[in-house]
Amino acid sequence: MLHIRDLVVNYGPVEVLHGISLSVETGEIVSVLGPNGAGKSTLLRTIVGLLRPQRGEITYQSTRIEGRSPEDNLAAGIALVPEGRRIFSRLTVLENLRAGAYLKRNKREVEENLAFVFEQFPILFERHAQLGGTLSGGQQQMLAIARALMSQPQLMLLDEPSLGLAPLLVHDILELIQHLRDNGLTIVLVEQNAHQALEISDRAYVLASGKVQAEGDALEFQQGGLDLEQAYLGDA
Amino acid sequence: MTPELLTQQFINALSLGSIYALLALGLAMVFSVLGMLNFAFGELVTVTGYVMFWLVAAQTSFVTAAIAGVLFATLASMLIEQIAFRPLRRAPFVTLLFSSFAVAVIIQNLIRQLVSPRPQGVPVPNVFDEVWRFGTFQVGVLPMITLGVGLVSLGLLAAFLQRTSWGLAIRAAALDFEVARLMGIRANRVIALAFAISGFLAGVAGVLWVARRGTVTPDMGFVPILKAFIAVVIGGLGNLWGAVLGGFVLAFLEIGLEVLLPNEFRPFTEAFALIAVVIILYVRPQGLISTQSGERV
Numbered sequence: 158m159l160h161i162r163d164l165v166v167n168y169g170p171v172e173v174l175h176g177i178s179l180s181v182e183t184g185e186i187v188s189v190l191g192p193n194g195a196g197k198s199t200l201l202r203t204i205v206g207l208l209r210p211q212r213g214e215i216t217y218q219s220t221r222i223e224g225r226s227p228e229d230n231l232a233a234g235i236a237l238v239p240e241g242r243r244i245f246s247r248l249t250v251l252e253n254l255r256a257g258a259y260l261k262r263n264k265r266e267v268e269e270n271l272a273f274v275f276e277q278f279p280i281l282f283e284r285h286a287q288l289g290g291t292l293s294g295g296q297q298q299m300l301a302i303a304r305a306l307m308s309q310p311q312l313m314l315l316d317e318p319s320l321g322l323a324p325l326l327v328h329d330i331l332e333l334i335q336h337l338r339d340n341g342l343t344i345v346l347v348e349q350n351a352h353q354a355l356e357i358s359d360r361a362y363v364l365a366s367g368k369v370q371a372e373g374d375a376l377e378f379q380q381g382g383l384d385l386e387q388a389y390l391g392d393a
Numbered sequence: 394m395t396p397e398l399l400t401q402q403f404i405n406a407l408s409l410g411s412i413y414a415l416l417a418l419g420l421a422m423v424f425s426v427l428g429m430l431n432f433a434f435g436e437l438v439t440v441t442g443y444v445m446f447w448l449v450a451a452q453t454s455f456v457t458a459a460i461a462g463v464l465f466a467t468l469a470s471m472l473i474e475q476i477a478f479r480p481l482r483r484a485p486f487v488t489l490l491f492s493s494f495a496v497a498v499i500i501q502n503l504i505r506q507l508v509s510p511r512p513q514g515v516p517v518p519n520v521f522d523e524v525w526r527f528g529t530f531q532v533g534v535l536p537m538i539t540l541g542v543g544l545v546s547l548g549l550l551a552a553f554l555q556r557t558s559w560g561l562a563i564r565a566a567a568l569d570f571e572v573a574r575l576m577g578i579r580a581n582r583v584i585a586l587a588f589a590i591s592g593f594l595a596g597v598a599g600v601l602w603v604a605r606r607g608t609v610t611p612d613m614g615f616v617p618i619l620k621a622f623i624a625v626v627i628g629g630l631g632n633l634w635g636a637v638l639g640g641f642v643l644a645f646l647e648i649g650l651e652v653l654l655p656n657e658f659r660p661f662t663e664a665f666a667l668i669a670v671v672i673i674l675y676v677r678p679q680g681l682i683s684t685q686s687g688e689r690v
Contacts, residue, residue, distance in 0.1 A: 208627060243564050248561075259561070259576045
């Protein structure tokens with residue numbers, strides 16, 4: 158579904174990704190793990206079109222998409238749940254969700270989708286008239302994911318959804334991600350929380366110092382066939 | 394002070410406040426979406442004034458001239474976006490600052506060259522100078538019209554922002570532009586829309602401004618943008634409804650000081666108003682309504 162080849166991305170004058178290759182097949186959960194500053198967020202931001210790569214190819218459903226705008230990518234089915242949740246704090250929960258459905262012009266479809274999302278997240282329905290900023294951290298993360306679902310994506314990129322959440326909530330969010338996959342979504346999950354992320358993943362890439370240091374089945378990492386710690390150290 | 398005088402001044406403050414609110418909202422609209430002040434905003438008031446001057450001089454009715462002025466300001470604002478902002482979308486802050494400042498200077502000087510550097514009179518309908526009497530109470534017609542037009546415009550805009558998907562797009566983009574793009578909200582479109590609304594508001598405020606002054610001058614945009622800027626800062630930068638509130642607060646400060654200060658201090662009313670603004674900001678540096686955006690890590 159998503160194939161990336163030799164991706165090089167600069168952040169200002171600094172090269173952050175030095176030739177990344179990665180692929181994601183339909184229906185998979187693929188984790189991108191790695192230490193802080195490894196370039197994980199940069200990778201997601203480049204896929205979705207917020208950053209332009211210097212070199213390299215990104216192919217999504219057999220179409221080259223590198224350098225395409227986030228708006229076009231969303232229309233094509235790629236949604237990013239950004240790091241730090243970034244819900245619209247001064248919009249209500251319902252308005253946040255409607256913003257997520259901005260591209261959907263078919264009103265009935267939007268209402269059906271809204272009903273589906275509220276069914277999945279009863280707490281969001283309960284609080285639909287509240288300002289997003291008044292929700293707790295875990296609820297905000299649910300809202301961020303629900304908002305992305307409103308565009309009915311095929312590929313969802315999640316940037317550190319467990320960041321700053323209590324362990325129990327982390328478990329809930331990861332279970333939710335698994336549930337979304339079972340409903341037909343393909344998922345790329347960026348996490349620092351490696352062990353928990355591996356539990357729900359099919360495959361994983363370890364990114365350090367802007368390069369892929371290791372890749373393989375999640376099981377191989379878990380059973381020690383691939384050395385996670387060693388990969389984390391990267392070039393250092 | 395008699396209740397009659399108090400009522401009258403209260404209405405004056407509301408009327409001036411609605412002009413300031415329109416101006417502040419217009420300035421805040423672009424600022425909150427783009428993170429950038431449009432220094433040519435005051436010139437939108439100026440072009441509204443000159444379109445009206447020209448049409449009224451050509452025997453057009455005041456109302457028609459006013460509508461044309463508003464339309465022209467809206468178009469001019471969108472044109473400014475196309476010329477001075479869009480090509481520089483990725484440029485540093487200072488570049489945009491200079492380019493919008495350049496637009497302001499160019500417009501002012503074009504008017505000086507093409508029309509005149511001197512003030513031009515715009516005859517205002519006589520009814521504006523009349524006074525309505527209710528028993529011992531009397532209120533000027535112009536303040537009432539100003540208040541009415543101001544509130545209707547603000548109401549229409551509020552309905553647009555709160556009830557339409559374009560309005561939602563603007564509010565979302567004002568809170569977090571990048572995430573708005575992730576929702577599929579097109580950057581160019583939402584910015585153009587913000588400039589159009591900003592121009593519309595400047596136009597409406599411009600009409601009301603001209604109706605108060607009865608003259609147009611090439612530099613007439615300076616006071617409006619200054620007031621708008623102060624109101625926006627009082628209300629909390631980047632906050633749309635804060636800007637409206639800031640506009641009314643500023644007007645009440647000015648009119649209140651004008652009424653309360655002894656005669657010999659009258660010339661310094663604006664200075665005292667600014668001191669009051671400084672005090673407000675000392676107590677609430679983030680403005681009256683603070684913008685707390687989503688947690689950013």
